[in-house]
Amino acid sequence: MSRGVRADSALRSDDVLSVSDLSTRFFTEEGQINAVESVSFDLRDNEILGIVGESGSGKSVTALSLIDLVESPGRITEGEVWYRNPGLAEEFRAADAVGVDGDHVDLRTVPPRLRRSLRGPSFSTIFQDPMSSFNPSITVGEQIAEAVEVQRRAKANPRSTRSRTQGYGLGQYLLDGIVPGRGYASEESTERAIELLEQVGIPDPAERVDEYPGEFSGGMLQRAMIAQALAGEPDVLIADEPTTALDVTIQAQILNLLREVQEERGMSIVLITHDLGVIAEMCDRVCVMYAGEVVERGTLDAVFDDSVHPYTEGLLGSIPDLEDPRPRLQPIEGNVPGLVDADMGDRCYFADRCPKAMESCLEKPTERVVDADAEHGAKCVLADRPYDPSEALPEDHFGGEAE
Amino acid sequence: MVSARVIRNLKKEFRNSALAKIGLLLVVGILFTAAFAPFIAPHDPTEQQLDQSELPPLGFSETTERTTSQMVDGEIQTVTETVEITPDAAHPLGTDSLGRDMLSRIVYGARTSLVVGVLGTLLAAFVGVPVGLFAGYHRGNVDDLLMRIADVSLAFPSLVLAVALIGLWGRAAVNVPDPFVVAGFASDMPESFVLPITVVIVVGLVNWVWFARVARGEALSLRGQEYVKASRALGADDTSIIWNHVLPNAITPIIVLATVQVAAIILLESSLSFLGFSGTTLSWGFDIAQGRDYISSGQWWIASLPGLAIMFSVIGINLLGDWLRDSLDPGIEGEGGAA
Amino acid sequence: MSDASEGAGVSGSDPLLSVEGLRKYYADDLSLIDRVLGAEAESVKAVDGVSFDVAEGETLGLVGESGCGKSTTGETVLRLREATEGRIAFDGEDLLEMTDAELTEFRKRAQIVFQDPFSSLDPRMTAGDIVTEGLRIHGISDRAERRETARDLLDRVGLSADQIDRYPHEFSGGQRQRIGIARALAVDPEFIVLDEPVSALDVSVQAQILNLLDDLQEEFGLTYLFIAHNLSVVRHICDRVAVMYLGEIVETGPVDEIFADPAHPYTEALLSSVPRVTTEDREAEFATLHGDVPSPRNPPAGCRFHTRCPEARAACRESSPPAYDVGERRSATCFRADAGHSYWESEPIEENARSAGEGADD
Ligand SMILES: Nc1ncnc2c1ncn2[C@@H]1O[C@H](COP(=O)(O)OP(=O)(O)OP(=O)(O)O)[C@@H](O)[C@H]1O
């Protein structure tokens, strides 16, 4: 187990989730795409962990890998996802095939059926585009009630997948077809759905519950999606760019709401975004992703104020400052690489765009500890040594293909 | 319009799809047959050999009751004898009721079908595409009007419409000299080929609506594209925008529709010939009409062989259309953002 | 309603672009049956009485939330959409009165760059053809010369001249945006409407494009109308800014002054909603507005912002505020700018004040 920035390699008792060396690949016609490469991070109790990076850096695939939702042609090829759940740990302690360590189980080794049944009650997700996450032909209330129902059944009989689909057999299905509008959500679930809608700040929830997704505005749908995610009372909420499609004033509302539910329920949130501002306002700890790797991680202060990796610095230098009038921006030159395995080479992936690339960067840097207290680590040689211009790579080392 | 990418996609789809291969094979086969009919056909398709009539195809023998009347002792006696008609290697697909060689008729029939199918489709496209693009691009009243017309004409079965139009105008057919025969390469064959002009015009006018609808739909979505707006901002007029931006980007579904239409028009032509409206007697549809009466008396091949020819060509063209659709459709847009 | 331009007071030379009382309503398409029954078309009041000036060489920012009419304004001032009402003057000439020939000339002087790097380039044309489309349309130079120009332009916007024969899908988003900029530059314009040119781009690429736009402005003496919803970007690139809400401009003025001391409650709310990229002074909660933007189909009576305004009072429901002069070339459409207005005596609208205090929690 390589936990890098940790002094000891043991799991901490306050880790809800601990990911180590997770790799996900897509096997496409263009070749193997290394969407997630050896990613490690921990999610603590009661915290918001930010994952930030540009488009295509592997943030969404990382999130999908956590909940085992990577679809073909993608596959998780390596890694461990330790999840704290004393009940499960007890159940599998004797099983050889399943990794168990104290209260943690390695989700990669438990049966897939069980892994699936954890979605909802243990992990919930919110996606960027609420429009496409709701079925437009079913009322919002019914869709939330469905999530409540699933949770109720799972609670009643936690180990059975059958319980999740029970009561919705063929007969029920036919009946639904004949008598449209009679959902299979029970009255209690609908009641709970209204309660949840109210909690996420939807006005007149009792009426809104019967409306269709098309009648909601973008911000309200995002609230509804959060309500749906909360229905399962999850330990971990994964929010993949929850506010990217929204206006600033609505974004602020949603961020406030997320912070509120996190505090109220003591959940842990993985917040994925490409907006460094959102990270700075919301998160306790941060992972910066580039080309499928976590290139720098640590507490917010460590990563933002004492950044080591030139990519993190570049990102921070690229954003115009709201307070500070027009200094010239310091952008990172070039473009994000395509992640095709054959083109990646065995060097620091950022070297072709890095203003401080040196000879020693042509060898792939491992994660180095910058500050153990702040759990600050970086995959960059600059963590160990200062920049030496005499070792700088010549301008055209990478064929000048970067624009 | 045809970029290297398109060609790559075409090849890829072709390699992966057995159906595409079958389609191409069928279509190339039919094209070849139609083009070189004088060399492929063993006989003049119009030559009647009454003593050779109703021969079955190779591999099938036929027994027929033949009634002959004889004068025996001043009385007329009818003698019914069962005769066996054996196929003749000179007519591998048999002959029709007038002793014309079926194989030759089918080979020549391919010309009529293809020419009507292709010309009819081109005509339909030349009328329908500009109308549809114009309507979709400009919207408003023109659009409303055109689409009303389209809806109404789609409400009539195309065969009924075609029959009505032919009834209105009469039918016309022109003789086109066959270049091979004129040049003296195939001396035993008919010297000209009958082009049923009315049928071409009628099927074109019946089917333009399909092109108009597809083109309109494409134009409607393309007119909102930002590159169209950018072109307007640069000062381009509507005609050149339609020509430079809308048409090239709408061409894929139009091509695909065209292959479907060729098949549909072949069927329509057959129906028209079958009903006797086409003006040519060398057509699959015409033969089916002729042979229909003989099915009950056992000469099944006269109607069903041209029927099979229609079936194979329609299948072939549709498979080809599917291949084009699959390889052109994934769309340049869908694959954007190459790193 | 008085015009913002009056309040702004024209300083020095005449503006390059002057817009007055611009309205653009989108009428709903009525079905045939509706028309026969004589139903009246309801319209979306996308832009409803907007006035502003853009001086030569300056960058005016147009900010506001999605659907407030920014793109409609940008496209209407270039006559890509027909205005319902109002006056647009470009370099002293009335744009809405132009003949076709004059309009063709105008198209060489004013250009536009779009937001979406994917739909803004024709997928079936090569980079070279796209960039020189304007030259072709206006019949400037022959084929060989155009190709030479295309190479120059690609080079100028930071692409390689060798990429001239590539198709758009072979470029990344940032590179495509550069091609879009080169296309606009080809006809040598004076004025460019930039409709969210960096919104779809990654931050690192966004910074590259912003720098490029800065350089080009300096090099060619361009005037920009910069449409954006990202306030940090506006702050970075604009000289003056106009804040839009529901089809109206609620505040205009120099960007520094407005950002330092917003006069309109909406501007203030926008500014405080932006997450700051610093680790200092993290607040427990954003101060923000409650509720959603009302539909532009039937905007609220009185001040359009009163349904969400934390400062709203009864007076705001009754009449709509004019644009008040609040400084040199600055105006704000809010009664609070008028110390003598009866607004100050009227009752606060309770629910707004409460929800503003509680942030998102209604
Ligand atoms: N289904 C798939 N097939 C092939 N490649 C994929 C697939 N899904 C993702 N990828 C690749 O994986 C890489 C990471 O994608 P991912 O969606 O995780 O990026 P992201 O960081 O979430 O970006 P964004 O900010 O755009 O959402 C990309 O290079 C992408 O092309």
Ligand SMILES: Nc1ncnc2c1ncn2[C@@H]1O[C@H](COP(=O)(O)OP(=O)(O)OP(=O)(O)O)[C@@H](O)[C@H]1O
């Ligand atoms: N062609 C159209 N027909 C009808 N309504 C339209 C049309 N185009 C825009 N609208 C409406 O006009 C209003 C203003 O649209 P506009 O595109 O100008 O907003 P915007 O400020 O540019 O928003 P965004 O930030 O989302 O680009 C919106 O309510 C929109 O729905």
Ligand code: SF4
């Ligand atoms: S390892 Fe070298 S190339 Fe990579 S980010 Fe660090 S300094 Fe730059």
Ligand code: SF4
């Ligand atoms: S006029 Fe009233 S409602 Fe409108 S912005 Fe000013 S205070 Fe708010």
Ligand SMILES: [Mg+2]
């Ligand atoms: Mg993503």
Ligand SMILES: [Mg+2]
């Ligand atoms: Mg817009």
